[in-house]
Amino acid sequence: MGRNTADVAVIGGGVHGCSIAYHLAKRGVKTVLFEKDYLSSGSSGRSAAGLRYQFGTEVNCRLAKYNMEKIPHLQEELEYKADLEYDPAGYLWIAYSESQLDQLKKNVALQNSLGIDSVILDPAGIKEVAPGLNVEGMLGASFNQKDGHVNPHTMNFAYGDAARRLGAEIHTKTAVTGLLTDNEKVWGVKTEKGDWEAGAVVCAVNAWAREVCGWCGLDVPVTPERHQILITEPVERMKHPMTLCLDDGSYWKQCPNGTFMLGWGNPDEKKDTSYESSWQFLEEVSKRVVAKMPCLKGVRVVRQWTGPYGITPDEQAIMGTTPVENFYFVGGWSGHGLQFAPSSGRIMSEIIMGEEPFLDISCFRFSRFEEGCLFPEPACI
Ligand SMILES: Cc1cc2nc3c(=O)[nH]c(=O)nc-3n(C[C@H](O)[C@H](O)[C@H](O)COP(=O)(O)OP(=O)(O)OC[C@H]3O[C@@H](n4cnc5c(N)ncnc54)[C@H](O)[C@@H]3O)c2cc1C
Known part of the structure; x- marks a missing residue:
């Protein structure tokens, strides 16, 4: 039997995982996504799905501007058959x-x-x-x-469908059970249905992040x-x-x-x-x-x-690279993450491709907690 391989493996079929898969597939990157249940079964489909420009930190306002301009046209962009009900x-x-x-x-x-x-x-x-x-x-x-x-479900499904149409493989009812690692480097995932080698692995499991990060020795401060x-x-x-x-x-x-x-x-x-x-x-x-x-x-x-919300100590997301080579992270969006999926998909794909993200999101870096660089979001629910 041949080896299962992909350029990028995404763990988690919420709106962020699916948006990342879409943005990568659009660029011709061979992408595989694993969701332990069905797409939108986690926070995304359970969300209140409120959208807003109203944030209290500059980075979130700038990202919100991008997202609030994208979301009204997302159904056409993703060529989705059902209404996103914006x-x-x-x-x-x-x-x-x-x-x-x-x-x-x-x-x-x-x-x-x-x-x-x-x-x-x-x-x-x-x-x-x-x-x-x-x-x-x-x-x-x-x-x-x-x-x-x-509508949080159709938004999540629309990203998933578009990713699939552009060539991403999406495996639902397939839990990732571990990471393939050596020498502080991740080179794939173990799943219930076999191992996959990948040049990059993205952890997009939000409230389940501690378990997944623990597999490569990372202690991530995301509390469900x-x-x-x-x-x-x-x-x-x-x-x-x-x-x-x-x-x-x-x-x-x-x-x-x-x-x-x-x-x-x-x-x-x-x-x-x-x-x-x-x-x-x-x-x-x-x-x-x-x-x-x-x-x-x-x-x-x-x-x-x-x-579940995924809560960090400053109620801000974590996004980007991690101390472990080839292992990327997005999550910890507290109660406002659904609406950030368009920007996070684009930015994560840019980071994985080794490009400068279109907006400076370095304040969301993984290392900010040990550096003491917290920046609380005052407009949190
Ligand atoms: C009650 C509630 C109200 C909210 N209201 C709003 C709101 O008004 N506006 C807003 O913007 N946001 C809101 N949010 C927040 C928003 O829902 C989240 O921030 C966002 O959906 C997170 O998306 P995600 O893709 O990171 O995570 P999720 O949607 O949780 O996706 C993670 C996925 O990973 C899967 N998974 C976990 N472990 C594994 C594994 N080992 N292998 C494979 N798959 C795995 C899970 O099953 C899950 O589907 C709300 C959340 C809740 C709970």
């Missing part, structure tokens, strides 16, 4: 204290300085863009009308954290943007099909990759959101699920 319904970040409002003002000043037209709203302005809100206790908000929503979401039955479409409340971290939005998606980050949630969800979440999120959006009272919940 919907610029807007995104509100709501402050309940002066310090929260000060931070939002700083974020907006940074965004404006980079050509992003977000604004600060007072409670009357909030009511104008989201008439259904109970604005009691709200001091103000930041808002961008071009922020919005995408469970996050739950629920979805309601559809109700009549109303003017309502994605809304995030900084008092308790609850958030919700209306999807294009009329359903409402509700989330809340419980600080006591377990730090693992389990997909279990709880009654406690259902009660807590409903209580919190209905108080702020009274018209949702009585709307029925149809489904609830859990997905």
